[in-house]
Amino acid sequence: MAQEYKALKEAFVSNLTGSSVWEVYEIGFVPPVCASRVFRNIMIDKSVQAAVLLWSVLQSRHAFFKPYTPRSYLVDFLLNCLAILFATTIYSSAPVLLSALLVAPAITSYAIGPTQRQPSGGSRAVKPASEPNDLTKNDPQKDSLPIKPFVTSWRGAMIVVTCAAILAVDFRIFPRRFAKVENWGTSLMDMGVGSFVFTAGVVGARPVLKQQISPKAQSIVSQFVTSLRHALPLWVLGFVRLYSVKKVNYAEHVTEYGVHWNFFFTLALLPPFVALFQAIFSSEVSFTLVSLLLATVYEIALDFTDLKKYILTAPRDDLLSQNREGVFSFFGYLAIFLAGQATGICTLPRETSRPTGRSIFDRLRGSLIFTKLARRFAIWTLMFVLTTSYYAFSLDVSRRLVNLPYVLWVISFNTLQLTLFCAIEIALFPGVYKGGDQISETKDCKEATSGVLQSFNRNGLALFLLANLLTGLVNLTIPTIHVSHGQAMGVLVTYMAILCAAALGLDHWNISLKL
Secondary structure (H helix, E strand, C coil): CCHHHHHHHHHHCCCCCCECHHHHHCEEECCCCCCCHHHHHHCCEEHHHHHHHHHHHHHHHHCCCCCCCHHHHHHHHHHHHHHHHHHCCCCCCCHHHHHHHHHHHHHHHHHHCCCCCCCCCCCCCCCCCCCCCCCCCCCCCCCCCCCCHHHHHHHHHHHHHHHHHHHHCCCCCCCHHHCCCCCCCECHHHHHHHHHHHHHHHHCHHHHHHHHHCCCCCCHHHHHHHHHHHHHHHHHHHHHHHHHHHHCCCCCCHHHHCCCCCHHHHHHHHHHHHHHHHHHCCCHHHHHHHHHHHHHHHHHHHHHCCHHHHHHHCCCCCHHHHCHHHHHHHHHHHHHHHHHHHHHHHHCCCCCCCCCCCCHHHHHHHCHHHHHHHHHHHHHHHHHHHHHCCCCCCCCCCCCCCCHHHHHHHHHHHHHHHHHHHHHHHHHCCCCCCCCCHHHHHHHHHHCCCHHHHHHHHCHHHHHHHHHHHHHHHHHHCCHHHCCHHHHHHHHHHHHHHHHHHHHHHHHCCCCCCC
16 A cells, blocks of 8 residues: 555544544434434434334334345345445435434334235245233243344344444545544444444353353363363454554554554453353353443543553553553453343343233333343443533543443443344234244244344354455555545445345355354
């Protein structure tokens, strides 16, 4: 890469101040509430739920995606990939319009009522919402840790947003306020990296829960060795990325992780440390308290020692100082991961009873998981408000430091996302766990999950790696900061189509790449 253009690229993503906390929430759901600045900003992050809501209505009321046909895959791609891409680019300043385009058809389709149609192949249409009164909650043949469609959709959507942003940020059509901030502030991409770690924590709760119900306990040595084996591919990816970036003189934002550090190294460090905590703690409460304690102690170190000054201003004259952002931010990411595990412990197990009642609100009130998630969201949000409020601790969010306010913000945001995805499932697929046996239940869960989001969830880290490779290829072949908005959208749509095709192809061939 030419030195002059490299300098332009680095300046393009440096010294940014981000946007408001509320504007980050807009990308996930854009209900047509109000056009005022506050309510418009509170809502660009919500288009994810709006797209999933429309998909769920089409499936639960009209069996639109049963069976999956080329047309169904195209609509799924438009809703769960391109809608997210558009929310961060061409509709970034018009969330109300995007809201109308997604929510209005959902409301209309729901109001029309369920249609019973026989799709090709003779399969029956998806049953409309019904009362799951005959839940076989004590059936020993059923998995105690069932697949949860709303968790799959939430994690898949997060991976789609992350993949879309890592290339889109290199084009001018992607607003600078969504790119990672330099030191203090919030942005969409700042949330993305924390959310990636949080989702890893949620799915990482599954081994903890399996260990609890297993008659044979796994020793701490065995757990630690297994964690090292899981971390090894990530270390390899980290060093490969480091070598390739230096080899081609690729543009870097040094204050993001440091001179040599990258996100793969952070991910590689997590498994061994998490294994040590799992050997000591196993409950939702214990993981929550350890997460909060770790983040608080780290914040105290930042505020009452020279650590903050060292991370932000120290000269880079040795290996530690050259990579100080990556090394010290790990404590914050570990706290986020542990909070994710605590959330997974309360979310992934099978509910002993399913909510009853014909009203959606009755079913929401009767759902133990929904109640737990809503309660966790309220508690984490209250702590975030207290730490950042002018009338309380008045701390600033910093993704560079991964400080306490950033940790609380990431956890609050993702528990809200999970709560909303759970609400959509309860409202539109109340009988999803009603199948009389495990095979029927697995089939119902698959039908209640977007094929695109399920495929992204299945091979999330592999697709994240592919997205990084494609991003590097695009940046080495195209002067991204000089192309027009139309050309940028053409490249980005093609890029998302390639990622989606790769995800669907791996899923179709039943391939799971565990990195």
